Amino acid sequence: MFNPSFICRKAVLPQMAFACALFSAQSPLQKSVPEKEGISSEAIVKFLQAANKLQSTEFKSFMLLRHGKVISDVHWNPYQKDLKNRLYSCSKSFTATAIGFAVQENKLKVTDKVISFFPDKQPSEISDNLKELSIQNLLTMSSGMEKEPDFIRGSENDWVKAYLAVPIDNKPGSKFNYSSLATFMLSAIMQKVTGQTVADYLKPRLFDPLGIKGYDWESNPQGINTGGWGLRVKTEDMAKFAQLFLQKGKWNGKQIISEEWVKEASSAHILQNPNADEKLKSENDWVQGYGYQMWRNRFNSFRGDGAYGQYMLVLPEQDAVVIITAESNNLQEELNLVWEHLLPAFQPKAIPENKSAYQKLKGLENNLSIEPLKSDIFPKINKTFSFAENKDKYQSVELKSNGQKLEMKLTINGKSYPFEFTSGKWNQQETMWIQPTSDRKSITDSYKLYPAKITNSFRWKDEKTLELKTIYLETPHSHLMEITFDNDSLIFELKNSADFGKKSTILKATEIK
Numbered sequence: 001m002f003n004p005s006f007i008c009r010k011a012v013l014p015q016m017a018f019a020c021a022l023f024s025a026q027s028p029l030q031k032s033v034p035e036k037e038g039i040s041s042e043a044i045v046k047f048l049q050a051a052n053k054l055q056s057t058e059f060k061s062f063m064l065l066r067h068g069k070v071i072s073d074v075h076w077n078p079y080q081k082d083l084k085n086r087l088y089s090c091s092k093s094f095t096a097t098a099i100g101f102a103v104q105e106n107k108l109k110v111t112d113k114v115i116s117f118f119p120d121k122q123p124s125e126i127s128d129n130l131k132e133l134s135i136q137n138l139l140t141m142s143s144g145m146e147k148e149p150d151f152i153r154g155s156e157n158d159w160v161k162a163y164l165a166v167p168i169d170n171k172p173g174s175k176f177n178y179s180s181l182a183t184f185m186l187s188a189i190m191q192k193v194t195g196q197t198v199a200d201y202l203k204p205r206l207f208d209p210l211g212i213k214g215y216d217w218e219s220n221p222q223g224i225n226t227g228g229w230g231l232r233v234k235t236e237d238m239a240k241f242a243q244l245f246l247q248k249g250k251w252n253g254k255q256i257i258s259e260e261w262v263k264e265a266s267s268a269h270i271l272q273n274p275n276a277d278e279k280l281k282s283e284n285d286w287v288q289g290y291g292y293q294m295w296r297n298r299f300n301s302f303r304g305d306g307a308y309g310q311y312m313l314v315l316p317e318q319d320a321v322v323i324i325t326a327e328s329n330n331l332q333e334e335l336n337l338v339w340e341h342l343l344p345a346f347q348p349k350a351i352p353e354n355k356s357a358y359q360k361l362k363g364l365e366n367n368l369s370i371e372p373l374k375s376d377i378f379p380k381i382n383k384t385f386s387f388a389e390n391k392d393k394y395q396s397v398e399l400k401s402n403g404q405k406l407e408m409k410l411t412i413n414g415k416s417y418p419f420e421f422t423s424g425k426w427n428q429q430e431t432m433w434i435q436p437t438s439d440r441k442s443i444t445d446s447y448k449l450y451p452a453k454i455t456n457s458f459r460w461k462d463e464k465t466l467e468l469k470t471i472y473l474e475t476p477h478s479h480l481m482e483i484t485f486d487n488d489s490l491i492f493e494l495k496n497s498a499d500f501g502k503k504s505t506i507l508k509a510t511e512i513k
Contacts (some may be wrong), residue, residue: 020402025031027071028211029239030069033319036350037066041357043345044072048364050337057309057328058370060476061085064342065243065321072361075235077369078455079473084214085325086475088306091217091231093265094206094356096293098190098393100261101205107193111138114164114185117192121161129168135189137172139292140184140269140472144170148179156221160188180228183293184220187227198225209256210238210244229306232474235323242304242312242321265292266302266314285335297335299343307335308476309500318346319448320328327476329500338425343389372457373469374424378403379460383510385490394507397492400484403462406458406469421458421468428455436477436496439444449474488513 007076034041043065060079075081089411115122115135123130129144136153137143140309144171152162163185187198194201199217209217215237218230225231233241244250245266249257270291273280278285285303288296295305297313297454300416309328313335314321322342328334393413400407406421410433417433430451453473461467461482469479477498488511495501 012447021401029236029243031073032069032071033353033363034066034071034431035353036072037069038347038350039066039345040351040362041152041344041354043341045067045357045361045364047337047341048072048074048361048368049434050207050341050369052186054328054330054333054337056330057326057334059368060327061323062325063235063239063321064144065239066346067319068243070083070239072365073236074365074368078372078428078471079325079370081234082235083453084234084474085238085310087231087233087238088229088308088310089180090238090304090306090310090312091229092180092293092507093304093312093419094231095183095186095190095198095225095227097241097502098202099135099139099186099292100265101201102190103261104194104258108135108189110134110139114138114189117189118160121158121164123165127168129170129172130164133168133172135186136269140173140188141178141182141290142173142270143177143179143182144168144172144174145177145179146170147431148177149181152289159220159224160222161336170340173270173396176270179317180226183228184224184226186293187225191224196231197223198227199231206241206244206256209251209254210237210240235325238304238310238312238324238325239321242314242323245302245315246314248320253335256433266294266296267291268296280451283332285332290330298340308474313338315343315346315384318343320346325476327497344395370471372422372424372426373459373467374457375404375459377460377463378423379463384512387507387509389494390507392505392507394492396512397483397490397509406466406468419454419456419468419470421456423458426455426471430454431470435472435475436498437475469474 022353034044059076061076062074063070073269101108104307112135112503113131114135115126115130123144133143145166149163149166152159155162163181188406189203190198197219211454212233215231215233217225219225240322244256245262248259249255249262268291270290272290273287281287285297288298290296291302294302296302300317301313301315303314309324309331311322311324322338326334381399381401384396387394388395395411398409404423408419408421417431419431420427420429431454432450435449454468454470456468458466458468464485466483469478471478480495480497482493492507494505497505
C-alpha cells in the first residue's frame with residue numbers, strides 16, 4: 001500500500017519536501033476504529049439512535065474524533081460530505097481566530113480601542129463608553145450596548161459608521177450582550193489593519209495549513225466579510241478547526257497559532273448570567289461563561305456555536321471533538337445527547353475489539369437518512385394557475401405529473417423557477433429561488449449562495465392535496481409546500497423550516513385555460 005509518510009521521511013530534494021508538506025496539509029483527517037481510541041461502537045450507536053428519534057432536532061451531519069482520529073462520520077442522506085454547511089454563528093470563532101493571528105503578528109492588541117481604527121467614521125459626539133470600547137469587549141460580547149443594533153444588517157449604508165453611532169448604555173466589559181454586529185466590527189477592524197478580508201487573511205494562516213478548501217464567506221455592501229455569520233465550510237473542516245484548538249494551536253507538529261491565544265480564547269472572560277443558581281448551572285450550557293467568540297460548556301469543555309444547532313465541541317479532558325450540524329429548536333436537548341451517551345463512554349485506554357458492534361455502527365452510519373415524501377397514489381395533472389395579486393409577487397404555478405415524477409414551475413416577479421420532484425426518493429438539482437432563512441437581512445451578498453443545491457420529493461396526501469418538500473443542502477433548512485385543489489382553483493401554502501412552520505405564505509390561484 002502507498003505510504004506517503006515513508007516518502008516524506010526520505011525526501012531530500014526541496015521539490016519533494018514541498019510536495020510532502022502540501023500533501024500533509026491537504027490530507028483528510030486520519031480514521032480509526034472506536035475501540036482502538038477508547039470508546040465503544042455501541043455507545044456511538046446509542047447516540048445516533050437517540051439523535052434520530054429527537055422530534056425537536058433534525059440532524060444533518062455528525063463527526064466524532066478521539067485522539068485526533070475520526071471514529072464516526074455520518075451525513076444523513078440526502079446531505080453529502082462534499083457539500084458546505086451554513087455555519088451561522090460558528091463563523092464567529094473563525095473571526096476571533098483571525099484576531100489571534102493579528103495579535104501574534106503584532107498588528108494589533110486586544111486592548112486597542114475600537115474608535116482608533118476608524119477616525120473618519122466616528123460620530124460627532126463620542127461618549128465616554130465609546131471611547132473605552134476595546135477589541136476585547138467585542139470579543140467577549142460585552143460592548144455595553146443594551147440591545148443588538150440589528151437594524152444595521154441588510155442596510156446599504158456604512159455598517160461601521162452606523163455601529164459607532166449606536167448609544168452604549170453600559171460600561172464596556174460590565175455586561176454580556178450577545179451581538180453578531182460586534183463580531184462584524186472585528187472583521188472590519190481586521191480589514192482596516194491588514195487590507196484583506198478575514199477570509200483572505202485566514203487563507204495562508206489557517207485554511208491552507210488545515211487543508212480547508214472551497215469555503216466562502218458573505219460580505220456586507222462595503223465588501224467586508226460579515227464576521228459574525230456567513231461562513232460556509234464542510235463538516236470535516238469544522239472538525240479540523242476544533243481539533244486545532246484541542247491541540248492547543250498545533251497542526252502536523254507545527255504551532256499554527258499560539259498556545260496562549262488558544263487558552264485565552266477558550267477561557268471564560270465574562271458570565272452570561274452572573275446570578276445563575278447552582279441548579280441552572282448544573283443543567284444549562286449557556287451560563288458557563290463566554291470566551292473570545294466561544295462558549296464554555298459544562299464538563300470543562302468549550303464550543304463554537306451556530307444557530308439551529310451547529311456545534312464544534314472541544315472536550316480537552318477526553319481528548320475528543322464532536323461536530324454536529326442540524327436544524328433544532330431545542331439546542332440544550334441536542335447537547336444533552338452528547339453528555340448522556342458519549343461523555344461517559346470515553347475510556348483512558350483502548351478497549352477490546354467488538355466486531356459486531358462496529359459493523360452495526362458502520363451499517364447505521366451508511367443508512368441514516370431524512371426520509372423523502374412518498375406517495376401511494378399518482379393523480380395526473382397538467383395545468384397552469386395564475387395567482388391572485390400578492391405582496392410576494394408570485395405570478396403563476398405550472399404543474400405536470402405522470403407517475404412518480406412531478407414538475408413544477410413557479411413564476412415570481414417575472415422570473416421562472418423550475419423544480420423536479422420524485423416520490424419515495426430525493427431528486428437533486430440547483431435553483432436560483434431564494435433560500436429559506438430566519439432572517440433575510442443576513443444574506444448580504446447572496447450571489448455566493450447561488451445556484452443553490454437542493455433536493456426534492458413529493459406525495460399526494462389524497463386526490464386533492466399535493467405535498468412538496470425542497471431541502472437546501474448547504475443549509476439546515478427546507479421549504480414545505482402544500483397545494484390544495486378545488487375544481488379550477490388552488491390554495492398554495494409555503495412554510496419555511498427556519499421558523500419551524502410558525503409562519504406561512506398562503507396564496508390563491510385560478511386555472512389558466
